[in-house]
Amino acid sequence: MEHTLPPLPYAKDALQPTMSAETLEFHYGKHHQAYVTNLNNLIKGTEFENLSLEEIIKKSSGGVFNNSAQVWNHTFFWNCMTPNGSAPTGPVLDAINAKWGSFDKFKEEFQKSAVGNFGSGWTWLVKKTDGSVDIVNTSNAGTPLTTENKALLTCDVWEHAYYIDYRNARPKFVESWWNVVNWDFVNQNFA
Numbered sequence: 001m002e003h004t005l006p007p008l009p010y011a012k013d014a015l016q017p018t019m020s021a022e023t024l025e026f027h028y029g030k031h032h033q034a035y036v037t038n039l040n041n042l043i044k045g046t047e048f049e050n051l052s053l054e055e056i057i058k059k060s061s062g063g064v065f066n067n068s069a070q071v072w073n074h075t076f077f078w079n080c081m082t083p084n085g086s087a088p089t090g091p092v093l094d095a096i097n098a099k100w101g102s103f104d105k106f107k108e109e110f111q112k113s114a115v116g117n118f119g120s121g122w123t124w125l126v127k128k129t130d131g132s133v134d135i136v137n138t139s140n141a142g143t144p145l146t147t148e149n150k151a152l153l154t155c156d157v158w159e160h161a162y163y164i165d166y167r168n169a170r171p172k173f174v175e176s177w178w179n180v181v182n183w184d185f186v187n188q189n190f191a
Contacts, residue, residue: 001049001050001051001052002040003036003039003040003053003071004036005028005032005033005036006075006078008024008028008078009078009079009082010081010082010083012024012025012028012029014083015081015083015180017176018165018176018177018179018180019081019165019177019180020164020165022164022165023161023162023164023165026160026164027074027156027160027161028074028078031074031160032070032071032074032075035067035068035070035071035074036067036071038063038067039056039064039067039068039071042063042064042067043056043064046064047059048060048064048068053068053071053072054072054145056068057069057072057143057145057146058145058146065141066140066141067141069141069142069143069145069146070141072143072145073122073141073143073154073156074156076151076154077122077154077155077156079182079185080153080154080155080181080182080185080186081177081180081181081182082180082181082182082184082185083180085178085179085180085181085182085183086181086182086183086184087183088103088183088186088187089183089187090187091187091190091191092133092152092183092186092187092190095127095131095132095133095190096133098132099132099133099134107178109135110123110125110135110155111171111174111175113135113137114137114155114157114170114174115157115170115171115174116137117137117139117157118139119139119140120139120140120157120158120159121137121138121139121140121142121157121158122137122138122142122143122154122155122156122157122158123135123136123137123154123155123157124136124137124138124144124149124151124152124153124154125152125153125154125186126144126147126149126150126151126152127149127150127152127189127190128148128149129148129149133152134149136149150189151189152186152189152190153181153185153186153189155174155177157170157174161173
């Protein structure tokens with residue numbers, strides 16, 4: 001099965017000023033595309049060749065895992081954003097308030113976690129098997145798909161996610177990123 005780069009759910013300039021068209025040109029058009037290309041090359045003639053992306057992630061290791069998980073993580077990340085942003089509502093907001101007491105406290109904790117996530121990786125809001133929510137950091141291509149947690153929201157904290165627009169200022173990127181979070185997508189994931 002040939003894996004392809006999924007289309008962005010918005011135009012490349014739609015997330016400005018939080019994320020520039022140039023950032024999306026490189027991050028989506030070059031980095032994400034490279035993971036897709038590498039994955040297709042790595043799985044040719046292997047037991048992974050005809051598996052879905054999720055099956056590959058759950059059954060692989062090494063380069064196959066790294067590239068397949070990065071394809072999935074990035075696709076999920078693009079969907080976590082929307083040009084006009086939105087606000088959390090309903091059950092996901094209730095779960096956030098139950099865990100952190102307020103949405104502002106959750107944002108503070110998520111931002112602290114994302115900024116403090118050492119090296120390259122991802123910061124996730126996840127739904128646990130008991131229905132509660134938590135913040136989880138993963139390194140490199142790590143993904144909740146390999147755990148019992150369900151991914152609800154993620155922020156990419158690899159340097160290529162923000163370097164063009166923010167240079168090495170990860171805190172500024174994460175703070176600005178809240179302006180484009182797609183809480184409708186998070187709510188769908190939580191349901």
